[in-house]
Amino acid sequence: MLLKKLQKIGFVFSLPSILFFIFFVSIPVLFTIALTFAEWKGFALSGIRFIGFNNYIELFNDKVFFKSLINTSIFVVLTTVTLNLFGFLGALIIDTKIPGTKFLKNAVFLPVLLSPIIIGIMWSRMLDAFGIINKMLQSLHIIKLPILFLGSEKMALYTIIIATIWQFTGYDMLIYYAGLQGIPKDIIEAARIDGASERKVILKIIIPTLSPVITIAMLLNIIGGYKVFDIVYVMTAGGPNRASEVLATYLFQQAFRFNNMGYASVIAVIIIILSLIISIIRFRLTKQSV
Amino acid sequence: MVLEFQENGAESKRKANNINRTKEWKVKKVLIIALTLMIVCTFSIVIGCKSATTATTAAAETTAAAATTAAAETTAAAATTTAAAPITIEFWSWNNEGAYPKIHEDAEKRFMADYPNVTIKREYISYTEYLVKLKAVLVGEEAPDVFQIPWAGEYTELARSGQLLPMTDNLKEGFPEFFPAVMNAISVDGDAWAVPLDLNTLQIAYNINMFKEFGLEVPKSQEELIAVAKKLTDNGKFGIAQGTKDLWTAGDTFFAQVAYSDPTHTKMALADAKKLSWNDPVFLEAAKNADKLVKAGVYAPGANSMDAFVGAKDLFVQQQAAMIYPVGNFFTGGLTTEIDKAFEYNLFPTPPLKAGDEFLPTGGVAEMFVISKNSANVDMAIEFLRYMTNDKGKDILVANDFIPSSNYSGDTTNLSELAKNMIAAQSKSQSRVVYNTEVYTAIMNGMQGIFGQSLTPEEFIKSLVEIGG
Numbered sequence: 062m063l064l065k066k067l068q069k070i071g072f073v074f075s076l077p078s079i080l081f082f083i084f085f086v087s088i089p090v091l092f093t094i095a096l097t098f099a100e101w102k103g104f105a106l107s108g109i110r111f112i113g114f115n116n117y118i119e120l121f122n123d124k125v126f127f128k129s130l131i132n133t134s135i136f137v138v139l140t141t142v143t144l145n146l147f148g149f150l151g152a153l154i155i156d157t158k159i160p161g162t163k164f165l166k167n168a169v170f171l172p173v174l175l176s177p178i179i180i181g182i183m184w185s186r187m188l189d190a191f192g193i194i195n196k197m198l199q200s201l202h203i204i205k206l207p208i209l210f211l212g213s214e215k216m217a218l219y220t221i222i223i224a225t226i227w228q229f230t231g232y233d234m235l236i237y238y239a240g241l242q243g244i245p246k247d248i249i250e251a252a253r254i255d256g257a258s259e260r261k262v263i264l265k266i267i268i269p270t271l272s273p274v275i276t277i278a279m280l281l282n283i284i285g286g287y288k289v290f291d292i293v294y295v296m297t298a299g300g301p302n303r304a305s306e307v308l309a310t311y312l313f314q315q316a317f318r319f320n321n322m323g324y325a326s327v328i329a330v331i332i333i334i335l336s337l338i339i340s341i342i343r344f345r346l347t348k349q350s351v
Numbered sequence: 352m353v354l355e356f357q358e359n360g361a362e363s364k365r366k367a368n369n370i371n372r373t374k375e376w377k378v379k380k381v382l383i384i385a386l387t388l389m390i391v392c393t394f395s396i397v398i399g400c401k402s403a404t405t406a407t408t409a410a411a412e413t414t415a416a417a418a419t420t421a422a423a424e425t426t427a428a429a430a431t432t433t434a435a436a437p438i439t440i441e442f443w444s445w446n447n448e449g450a451y452p453k454i455h456e457d458a459e460k461r462f463m464a465d466y467p468n469v470t471i472k473r474e475y476i477s478y479t480e481y482l483v484k485l486k487a488v489l490v491g492e493e494a495p496d497v498f499q500i501p502w503a504g505e506y507t508e509l510a511r512s513g514q515l516l517p518m519t520d521n522l523k524e525g526f527p528e529f530f531p532a533v534m535n536a537i538s539v540d541g542d543a544w545a546v547p548l549d550l551n552t553l554q555i556a557y558n559i560n561m562f563k564e565f566g567l568e569v570p571k572s573q574e575e576l577i578a579v580a581k582k583l584t585d586n587g588k589f590g591i592a593q594g595t596k597d598l599w600t601a602g603d604t605f606f607a608q609v610a611y612s613d614p615t616h617t618k619m620a621l622a623d624a625k626k627l628s629w630n631d632p633v634f635l636e637a638a639k640n641a642d643k644l645v646k647a648g649v650y651a652p653g654a655n656s657m658d659a660f661v662g663a664k665d666l667f668v669q670q671q672a673a674m675i676y677p678v679g680n681f682f683t684g685g686l687t688t689e690i691d692k693a694f695e696y697n698l699f700p701t702p703p704l705k706a707g708d709e710f711l712p713t714g715g716v717a718e719m720f721v722i723s724k725n726s727a728n729v730d731m732a733i734e735f736l737r738y739m740t741n742d743k744g745k746d747i748l749v750a751n752d753f754i755p756s757s758n759y760s761g762d763t764t765n766l767s768e769l770a771k772n773m774i775a776a777q778s779k780s781q782s783r784v785v786y787n788t789e790v791y792t793a794i795m796n797g798m799q800g801i802f803g804q805s806l807t808p809e810e811f812i813k814s815l816v817e818i819g820g
Contacts, residue, residue, distance in 0.1 A: 214805045
């Protein structure tokens, strides 16, 4: 009786979150999926017209979509690997608590607090052909002509990746640092007393223990990477000539420039599916290793 | 007894397990039913909207027609009667820089002075977010009464969406006579849907002092432009600062060339309407001419990494580049302020292909406003736009170096040289509009490729043909 009452109270307290999830997550996602089978300019609901699988057929013939998919995948892989690596190394360094690590922690974390739009504008100005970085390199006689970081089709995407890594290293570092605090210090001490090298301590004790943390950090990076929009839009708007086009910027263009809400919904669904697949794979791999 | 106890314990455990399994199944049933209901509801909303289209569209058309008739029949007396109750007119624009806010504010003050019960609630939204927010309020039927709209693809699609108040009849009463070319630009499927405020022409701004310093003259042909740029780079300066990171400026370079490669000045509109292929030689020639200028070093390096209103502008204002493109009245106010009398500048259109040929700038409608079909204050909204475009509205436009979209009969003796230049250029301006947004986007992206030398003119034209035919 008491248990039933407690369950009812628990349900009542959970109700706001459940309702929020239903109205602001579930229904919009389902509406988006429904829209993938429709043609809609987005001006009035009465304009929705069902066209079956036409949007999906169009997707398979869309070179720009595949280019944006490749660019996004490159972005995800490079940012995930680098952020986790730098984040982990940074966490190890600040965990040593040697003088200066507190300052390092704050300095590395500070960019995380800024909006990607501000970061994008800042880096755009610095990396401009006549910006401070080129001016410095030219004054040191390292280069003669300016490097077109954002103006070159070969460099634009990688420049954005570097800016993203600069911004979010602190975020991963904090996740790993929190994870390191959860490792019992006596295990590490015992290993050191037994003669284990630092390398062995990291590889055989710390990394296996941090496995769930690594999973979470990687998943967050992957999902964030597939959704990336702000920093790309501000730095290059997907240019030059679509060289840095990612799924989200192409989705934005389809929805709000070309007024193809149905087709844009397909791209949104692809982003969701990709994130889900990778999350499931990662969870399965973690489960197997445990 | 122990065995009995064990058996009782096992029995209790089995009962508890059964109870848990029953509870689990009940929860699962509820979740399955809830998910099914959500899916059914979502699809029903979507299908219901489609099946309601005919009835809704018919009702909307009837309502729109009635609103138009009511608005047309509304006299000043009727407007005064309506004006007694407090009214708020929501007004959206993205032009919160340069002199536009002054122009909007002036119209607002004059209007509210005559209609004290009406408040204009002006809101500026950055262009990046503007179309997103506009779509959201249109779907929610909460669009502002009066809002600015881009003149190209978005305008034509919005006009056809049934969300706008048709203005064909309204423009005949109390509005000036807009230029015929302007009326063409705002007409979609035979009807006008917007009120054009001003026009712009796009030209090259040049540093008069720097030209004198290096003994240069305004080039009369594109070959001369190449020679001017070479002289400047030989002296450690750049030719034209252009920020093609803002895609539209890249597109305008193409349009500036089409103005010369197509002597009929009709082919771009024909190709846009799919009555002509983008494979026509005039377009390839335009792309080749643009490519030639890029290869010749006419433009400052890094165009694709610079934005027009910051990076390119800085190069010109700091006198590292002697020229900047494209410049129109949307830019001259800000340029003049930043230059702050450090040097003088003036404008000339992209030079023709041959010396002696006429200079042809490109241009079109700058600001234009539409009225929401669902506006609760249609008559006041129309009246406000009359105030924006009347003689006093034109005075403030001209005083700020803008070009009205109708004949200006006011005093032009005190106009700045820039303003006189822009008004004179307006009469010769060629189109810079492609209404098909996908083709327009392909033009902008392709021109970025030309500027970055990653695309040949032939590849650029091929990309247009693939999309636009």
